[in-house]
Amino acid sequence: MAKRQTIREGDTVLLYLNKRRSYLLNVAEGKSFHTHKGYVQLGDLIGRKFGTQLRSNLDVEFVALKPTLRDFIFKAQRKTQIMYSKDIALMVMFSGIGPGCRIVEAGTGAGALTTALAFYAKPRGRVYSYEIRPEFQAVARKNLEKAGVIKYVELKSSDISLGIDERNVDAVVLDLATPWQVVSQAYVALQGSGSIVSFSPTIDQVVKTAEALEDNGFVDVATFECIMRGMQVARGKTRPQTLMTGHTGYVTYARKALRTSAA
């Protein structure tokens, strides 16, 4: 995710046509991109500023936007269910992470949440991301490379419920089917007061996880559901959109209390 304003050869741009159609593309001299609205020459963007407009051969206007974290995540390749931005935002906030933090994550899946964690922990922080399915890990690696955050991530091919190698981490972040099986391992890996945040689609998973957290030395155990409703904005007829995503999952959060007390 470039800090510069001027587009260079090799940069990624989000070529925006309208709310429904935008494309994440690499800029290269001599490379054209074809759409149903004609084709554009991506090389024409070199030396121009992000936000610049570009016309297709059919005289349709596109805008070359600088991709954000959200663009990289939602335009990425996926083989697993990835998280929605509302849930990623909540997970990041509750994890308490920031630049320099060390984070353990499982499962990696398509690497959507991993991308967000690495984005907020960089440049000195690290995400240690566990995944049992090599084919998912391969997709995640590509997505993390495209988003420019792979150097802040260690992809690990193992079952997190069998053990976590890292110690004194700031946060453990989970998006897998059986998070309660990871709670005792997470306690060992976390530093005192570190956060655990877990995403689960069902209440049954939440109850097992919350009970495991309470039984394993965690405090401040809490669960939230975030419901997001889009608005249809038009003068004189602004109202909620008719259709919305009714359910994604629940976010369960807790903090590690040390077992030793101050005398």
Ligand SMILES: C[S@@+](CC[C@H](N)C(=O)[O-])C[C@H]1O[C@@H](n2cnc3c(N)ncnc32)[C@H](O)[C@@H]1O
């Ligand atoms: C819902 S997906 C995660 C999606 C991911 N959060 C994302 O945003 O792309 C769950 C992943 O957890 C992995 N998984 C399940 N159990 C695991 C375990 N015990 N250790 C490591 N990975 C596991 C699955 O293979 C799957 O890829």
